[in-house]
Amino acid sequence: MSKTNSVLQRKNYxxxxxxxKELLDSRGMTRNHLARKIDSRFEVVDKWYKNQVEKIDTDILARICFVLECKVDDIIEYKN
Structure with a gap:
């Protein structure tokens, strides 16, 4: 990796x-309902819903995609 693309340079990456939130709202599904369907706590789904995830749990992500019948990029996006 070149030094110009290093995260250590404190630039906007x-x-x-x-x-x-948008996905659940468009389907009329509540966070409680999704939490029950993916066998997880409400607080976990709430963090995903409020865009407050600190570390991505790929198992939770896979369960969400399975239940909602969607792709990862329907839930997660990268903006630069």
Whole structure:
């Protein structure tokens, strides 16, 4: 990796956004309902819903995609 693309240089390298709120709202599904369907706690789904995920749990992501019958890029986006 070149030094111009290093995250150590404190430049804007973009951000990850979670779009679960839009997806659930468009389907009329509540966070409680999704939490029950994916066998997870409400607080976990709430963090995804409020775009406050600190670390991506790929198992949770896979369960969300399975239940909602969607792709990862329907839930997560990268913006630079």
């Amino acid at each position: 973009g951000q990850i956004n979670f779009k679960l």
